[in-house]
Amino acid sequence: MAAAAAGASTPFNFCRHGSHAEYDAVFSGSWMARRPSAAPHGGGASGSGSGSGYGAASYVAPTFGAAFRQQHLDLLDYLSDDQGVPAPPPAAVPSASYVTPAPAMAPAEPVVPDAVAAGGGYPRSVAAAAAAVAGEGRDRTTTDKIAFRTRSDDEILDDGYKWRKYGKKSVKNSPNPRNYYRCSTEGCNVKKRVERDKNDPRYVVTMYEGIHNHVCPGTVYYAAQDAASGRFFVAGISHPDLN
């Protein structure tokens, strides 16, 4: 997660979750199960890709820290639409001293966006997924897409970024409208689509597209001090004590 600290690009589309209360409900372990077959893909975009055909078992992370971070990677592994790209494992987070709130999202589960299914698959490893989203060792001409579903009453998940709604559309085969959001940060072209799972309205299906080219506006970075030089440097957005 050091890439975010460097201010280049946020390796993941979430960066904080300060306002939601369900901190103990992070991500679902069920995303560990890959969807066995490609989603049906009709004309246009992802009209029918919102949630059928994958497992629905929920898992609530008992604690934050390593498990949480690992789950982030798991999520990336299963949901990024980039092809598997060999890459080094994510850098370790150095010691530091700030608590970053854990995501407030309820158990999230992987969703295979049609674009993913049509595009040919997933990263082959956690490292590859992390690197792919972080922009390392990969073809930057590809589009980063990641989708998951979250059991939540709120359709708007506080992922720390500021989103501007620019469209709403009712989609075929779904009673629930799809909402379109764009990152409101100038120059950032990240978009997300949010809709309720047509099969289970308790779940919100969120699909991110693109990589933020800025730091999370709500992120407070922690600093680490180099033992040799005594100089401080921005270390990241995760608190080491959470590991």
Next chain:
DNA sequence: CGCGTTTGACCAGCGC
């Protein structure tokens, strides 16, 4: 007044 949401219109891609 600025910013965000709403919503109908428009456009592009795809299948037939």
Next chain:
DNA sequence: GCGCTGGTCAAACGCG
């Protein structure tokens, strides 16, 4: 070529 569908635009509107 036509119709359907999803994605985006932009004017109108609401809210703080």
